[in-house]
Amino acid sequence: MKPFCFADGSIIDSQTATLHPMDLGLIRGYGIFDFFRTVDYQPLFLEDYLDRFIASAEKTYLPLPLGREELRSVIFELIEKNDLQQGGFRMVLSGGVSDNHFSPADGKLFIFAESLDFPSEEKYQNGIKLLTLEYVRPIAEIKTTNYTLPVWHSVNWKKLGAEDVLYHWNRWVSESSRSNFFIVKNGVIHTPDQHILHGITRKHLLKLAQNAIIRPISLEEVWDADEAFISSTTKVLLPVTQIDERKIGNGKVGPVTQSILEKFRALEKVTVAQ
Template sequence: MKPFCFADGEFIPTDKATIHPSDLGLIRGYGIFDFFRTVNYQALFLEHYLDRFITSAEKTYLPLPYSREQLRQIIQDLIEKNNLEQGGIRMVLSGGVSENHFSPAEGKLFMFAENLSFPSPEKYAEGIKLLTLEYVRPIADIKTTNYTLPVWHSVHWKKLGAEDVLYHWNGWVSESSRSNFFIVKDGVLHTPDQHILMGITRKHILQVADQVVIRPISLEEVWDADEAFISSTTKVLLPVTQLDDRPVGSGKVGPVTMGILERFRELEKSLIS
């Protein structure tokens, strides 16, 4: 964590940030957040992240007391105060202190500047393992702070050498706990369309990929896929070469996956001056 954050309407030392013990974000796990990267002191895909954060606040009935322009300026000031050339910004809007300790109230906005580490080069070169998990994330289209199940379950998957999980329900896959999911079959990219968060990295992968089909994907199709990968802000695009105890495709990172990763990185470079 970097030394300065935004809280209580001002920039303060990060270790001085506080939240009321009765805030719904604490006692009910109710709140929203978003996270984006900074490259060369610039927020990458900022407008898309602001779109999602503002929409999440509206959908969760949490007042957001700042305009888009004000949020933009706070973010830029925070980057400068922390000399954040390469890193991340985390925006959090808590559920607020509610009279009945249950209904959404006027929350508290925090912004934190963070260091950011990508997965190891070996994971990009060799791929990762996912574990299947029968689960649908509540209100999946909103980026809430409710990650109780994957945080608890992560102890299990780490013991089994897995990077994360792949959610599925009634035979249909959706997403990973913190990432969107894709498969490749016969050179065509496929990605689920239901019970998912509309990831910003996913959005731009769909733009740079050659052929994409957005549709329901069955768990059986994943077993039969040629390639698979997950995408997120902090991973960009990470190949999946094993699901449970079975290899995906050849068990090696595929050419379509690596081609999309290369094009995504070129897109990033074109956006940063």
């Protein structure tokens, strides 16, 4: 965490930020957040992230104490004060302290600047392993702070050589715990349409892909895919070459995955330069 953050209505020392112990974010796990990156001191796709964060607050009945312009202003001030050339921003809105300790209240807004490490180059070159997990994330279309199951489950991932999980329900896949999921079949990209968070990286990848198909995808189709990958703010695009004990395609990173990653990295440069 970087030295300065936003909390209690102003920019303060990050070490002094506090949360009331009876806040719903703590006692009920109720709150929202969003996360974006800075590249050369510019917040990447900032308006998209602000759209989603503001919409999440409305959908969870949590009043935002700052409007869009004020949020943007605070973010750029934090970039300057933290000298954040390359890094991450985490916006968090807690559930608040309510009279009945259950209903949403006036939450507390935090904006933290963080250092950011990408996955190793080896993972981009060789791909990663996912573990299937039967689960549907609650109100998946909202970026809530409720990650209880994957945090608990993650203790086993490293033991099994996995990077993350792939959620499915009734044999229909949805997403990873922190990423969107894609398969490639006969050169065409497909991605699930239900029980997912509409990722910002996903949004821009779909624009780049042009011929991508958004639809229900079964586990059987995943096993039969030529390629697979996940996308997120902190991973960009990671090839998936194994799920459980099955190889995806020939078990190597495929040409469509490599191509769309190169296009996205080029898009980043263009976006920052504008």
